[in-house]
Amino acid sequence: MSDHNDPNDNSTGHEWDGIRELNNPPPKWWAWGFYLGLTFVTLYYIIYPSTPLNNGFQKVINGVTGMEVLVDGHSKGIMAMVNSNPYYKGETWTQAEIDGFKAKGHAELSIKAGDLKYQDGWTAINEMRDDVADIEAVRAGYIEKLAGMSAQQIIADDEMRNFALGRARVLFGDNCAACHGSGGQGTLNKAHPGNSFPNLTDDDWLYGGWTDKIAETITEGREAEMPAKGGNDELTDANVDSLAQFVVALSEGSAALNDDGNLTRGASTFASANVLFQETCAACHSASGKGSLIGSADSYGGAANLTDSIWRFGGDMKTVRDTIANGRKGTMPSFAEKLDETSIKILAVRIHQFGGGMNSDPTE
Amino acid sequence: MSTVAAKEEYNYDIVKFCVLTGIVMGVIGTAVGTYIASELAYPWLNLDIAEISFGRLRPVHTNTVIFGFGGFLLYGAGFYMVQHSTHARLRFEKLAWAAVALWLISMICMWITLPLGMTQSKEYHEPEWWIDLMMAVSWVFMTIVYLATIANRKMSHIYIANWFFMTMLFMVTYIFTFNGMCIPVDMTFSYSAYAGIHDAMTQWWWGHNAVGFFLTAGFIGVMYYFVPKHANRPIYSYRLSVLHFWSLTFLYVWVGAHHLHYTAIPDWTLSLGAGMSVALIFPSWGGMINGMMTMSGAWDKLRTDPVMRFMVVALAFYGMSTFEGPLMGTKSVNALSHYTDWTVGHVHSGALGWNAMIAIGAMYHMITRMWNTEMASAKLINMHFWVHLTGAVLYITAMWGSGVLQGLMWRAFDSYGNLVYTFADSVAAMHPFYALRAFGGFLVFVGFCIMLYNTLKTVSAVKAGSNVALSAAAKA
Numbered sequence: 099m100s101d102h103n104d105p106n107d108n109s110t111g112h113e114w115d116g117i118r119e120l121n122n123p124p125p126k127w128w129a130w131g132f133y134l135g136l137t138f139v140t141l142y143y144i145i146y147p148s149t150p151l152n153n154g155f156q157k158v159i160n161g162v163t164g165m166e167v168l169v170d171g172h173s174k175g176i177m178a179m180v181n182s183n184p185y186y187k188g189e190t191w192t193q194a195e196i197d198g199f200k201a202k203g204h205a206e207l208s209i210k211a212g213d214l215k216y217q218d219g220w221t222a223i224n225e226m227r228d229d230v231a232d233i234e235a236v237r238a239g240y241i242e243k244l245a246g247m248s249a250q251q252i253i254a255d256d257e258m259r260n261f262a263l264g265r266a267r268v269l270f271g272d273n274c275a276a277c278h279g280s281g282g283q284g285t286l287n288k289a290h291p292g293n294s295f296p297n298l299t300d301d302d303w304l305y306g307g308w309t310d311k312i313a314e315t316i317t318e319g320r321e322a323e324m325p326a327k328g329g330n331d332e333l334t335d336a337n338v339d340s341l342a343q344f345v346v347a348l349s350e351g352s353a354a355l356n357d358d359g360n361l362t363r364g365a366s367t368f369a370s371a372n373v374l375f376q377e378t379c380a381a382c383h384s385a386s387g388k389g390s391l392i393g394s395a396d397s398y399g400g401a402a403n404l405t406d407s408i409w410r411f412g413g414d415m416k417t418v419r420d421t422i423a424n425g426r427k428g429t430m431p432s433f434a435e436k437l438d439e440t441s442i443k444i445l446a447v448r449i450h451q452f453g454g455g456m457n458s459d460p461t462e
Numbered sequence: 463m464s465t466v467a468a469k470e471e472y473n474y475d476i477v478k479f480c481v482l483t484g485i486v487m488g489v490i491g492t493a494v495g496t497y498i499a500s501e502l503a504y505p506w507l508n509l510d511i512a513e514i515s516f517g518r519l520r521p522v523h524t525n526t527v528i529f530g531f532g533g534f535l536l537y538g539a540g541f542y543m544v545q546h547s548t549h550a551r552l553r554f555e556k557l558a559w560a561a562v563a564l565w566l567i568s569m570i571c572m573w574i575t576l577p578l579g580m581t582q583s584k585e586y587h588e589p590e591w592w593i594d595l596m597m598a599v600s601w602v603f604m605t606i607v608y609l610a611t612i613a614n615r616k617m618s619h620i621y622i623a624n625w626f627f628m629t630m631l632f633m634v635t636y637i638f639t640f641n642g643m644c645i646p647v648d649m650t651f652s653y654s655a656y657a658g659i660h661d662a663m664t665q666w667w668w669g670h671n672a673v674g675f676f677l678t679a680g681f682i683g684v685m686y687y688f689v690p691k692h693a694n695r696p697i698y699s700y701r702l703s704v705l706h707f708w709s710l711t712f713l714y715v716w717v718g719a720h721h722l723h724y725t726a727i728p729d730w731t732l733s734l735g736a737g738m739s740v741a742l743i744f745p746s747w748g749g750m751i752n753g754m755m756t757m758s759g760a761w762d763k764l765r766t767d768p769v770m771r772f773m774v775v776a777l778a779f780y781g782m783s784t785f786e787g788p789l790m791g792t793k794s795v796n797a798l799s800h801y802t803d804w805t806v807g808h809v810h811s812g813a814l815g816w817n818a819m820i821a822i823g824a825m826y827h828m829i830t831r832m833w834n835t836e837m838a839s840a841k842l843i844n845m846h847f848w849v850h851l852t853g854a855v856l857y858i859t860a861m862w863g864s865g866v867l868q869g870l871m872w873r874a875f876d877s878y879g880n881l882v883y884t885f886a887d888s889v890a891a892m893h894p895f896y897a898l899r900a901f902g903g904f905l906v907f908v909g910f911c912i913m914l915y916n917t918l919k920t921v922s923a924v925k926a927g928s929n930v931a932l933s934a935a936a937k938a
Contacts, residue, residue, distance in 0.1 A: 116694075117696065119696060122700075124702040124748070125755075128747065142737040222724055267882065
């Protein structure tokens with residue numbers, strides 16, 4: 099190349115600050131690439147809608163409101179000419195929809211039943227609708243089948259269970275994981291125990307872990323409240339301390355209660371604490387301390403089982419004392435407005451299948 | 463041979479000021495960039511302070527590197543090369559100083575207002591209307607000085623570098639002005655003059671042409687002066703420079719729409735943008751080829767001259783970015799790349815690879831010529847080159863990886879037609895890439911610190927008289 103670049107050869111004769119210009123032609127491959135680019139752009143503009151045209155403004159029916167709107171005229175591209183609707187097998191208006199618009203006062207509609215709802219031919223949004231339709235076609239069979247099955251039936255059917263669990267991944271991630279963790283493991287917030295959320299993967303349930311009950315919890319939401327001092331204002335700080343020690347002992351196994359509320363272990367140490375417990379706490383947590391669901395067969399109470407080692411807000415002495423002294427609130431929002439019935443059923447299957455799901459209603 | 467004005471007659475003071483300020487801007491801009499990149503990898507770094515959160519500091523980073531570092535390089539190199547390539551001293555020097563002062567004040571105001579949340583919310587056009595006005599006035603002053611100096615030239619032809627610079631001056635003036643149109647409410651807030659898709663379209667008409675003219679045409683102008691000058695070789699092809707000048711200038715203004723694929727913008731507008739983007743590959747490459755071919759017969763300089771290396775690697779990155787960009791501008795590739803880190807990677811392959819490296823090369827060249835000295839340490843220039851290049855490559859590859867991974871995760875379906883990943887899954891998957899990106903950005907920052915140190919040492923050596931003067935050959 100250096101012979102082409104000889105300063106004494108082939109120069110334009112211009113010079114600025116010692117910089118000279120050679121009169122070489124552009125490299126051939128560059129020139130061909132340049133023409134190829136221009137050819138590409140020409141073809142691209144013939145194939146795709148690309149050119150604004152003054153072909154009168156087009157009237158297009160807005161797919162949502164049914165109103166006629168004006169859009170700029172433009173070339174539609176070969177894609178639309180070869181086949182009026184190569185991508186999207188468009189939805190059409192029904193007479194009922196048109197009557198609905200007329201009832202709302204849109205009297206001057208020119209659309210008829212059977213007209214395409216959207217502009218036909220290739221458009222980016224039709225291409226998207228087409229992609230969505232492909233995916234929907236795969237899903238549709240499963241979704242339809244799923245709608246007619248109970249959660250128990252879904253769990254029993256390998257294929258449908260796998261479909262539901264696959265579908266639940268994003269449903270759970272988008273709706274539940276923010277509080278309950280990406281794997282349903284919940285959160286135990288040591289610094290702010292009130293911001294803790296239940297673990298869904300264990301077999302300890304506040305309201306019930308069979309699929310119907312889980313679906314009910316998701317649909318209706320839950321409002322739980324543990325009142326300060328169990329609602330008993332007469333409890334002294336010393337009472338709270340001894341109750342906290344008793345509750346921790348119940349969890350650790352150094353104290354135990356039978357169904358009638360009598361101490362079967364730790365009687366010497368916790369006799370007076372148990373009196374307080376039976377007066378103040380047993381109404382919700384049951385005489386045995388096993389909580390409303392197991393101890394009282396009440397699936398609406400939401401009072402925790404205090405005899406296992408699973409803690410909703412934390413089981414260290416300081417947190418337990420704080421819980422008793424100041425109370426706790428728990429809110430599970432209702433998803434009835436946000437998710438359809440099938441999605442809630444799928445989530446119930448997902449949560450049941452984390453491993454701790456109950457097979458039947460133990461309160462019956 | 464035309465008569466060259468004695469170099470003592472050129473106004474170097476203003477160029478020296480711009481170059482030194484530009485280097486400081488590079489240090490600040492990359493420091494902020496490194497910090498916000500680290501925030502993405504380690505979110506606790508925002509310390510729950512709104513003013514230093516990613517959203518507030520990100521425009522501080524972009525504006526400081528583009529308009530601070532890039533701007534002062536363009537002002538400095540522009541004033542330098544317009545004098546050298548016209549053999550005339552700068553006209554209206556007070557106006558030139560006013561332009562530089564206004565630009566610097568704008569940058570300082572921007573550093574204060576953006577963290578406080580005062581923003582027009584237009585990408586690469588965030589500062590509020592009154593800062594906009596200062597920048598616009600500064601730019602028009604710069605344009606007047608530049609054109610007046612060219613009018614005063616001592617030869618009939620206008621050098622290609624000045625063509626590119628002038629097309630930048632014209633285009634940026636009107637695109638910046640039109641995109642900035644707004645109705646001010648008070649000093650802290652304004653409403654855009656455009657609504658809905660017109661606002662979006664106008665925004666990207668500006669957004670892409672800040673890249674197309676400010677960061678491409680202007681920097682190509684810089685390349686056209688500094689590469690042949692530093693290599694001491696003639697420009698390879700006059701015809702190629704004319705062809706790619708006009709085709710690039712014509713095509714760039716169309717392509718902004720490709721930033722808005724798969725949005726409410728009409729399809730025909732998007733097709734126009736996508737088509738022109740692809741047609742732009744070869745006009746863009748014209749500049750790269752002309753620069754590279756100019757190196758013919760001077761390639762040995764790459765071994766010995768790290769400044770030359772900065773310039774040539776810049777051209778290679780320029781060629782790569784201008785191929786990647788049009789691909790990402792087509793509908794089908796954009797369907798994957800849109801809204802992902804791939805875009806961020808692409809921007810930085812242009813910004814760190816092309817803009818920063820050609821700017822750094824030009825700055826080293828100007829420093830040695832203006833102060834008539836060798837740099838205090840040639841080793842440090844070499845170290846700057848390798849640190850910067852490593853940082854840029856780590857940054858770009860990390861963002862390619864994370865961008866493509868994001869795009870694929872968002873569209874992954876299992877055999878039942880269910881989405882495989884949640885959005886949060888894709889965020890979690892980005893962590894290693896973000897950490898690597900922050901490290902790459904940190905290296906670029908370290909490079910700028912080395913440059914600032916080397917420059918200050920060089921200038922103080924000149925003041926002390928202990929420097930090594932430039933050889934006569936380099937001086938010519």
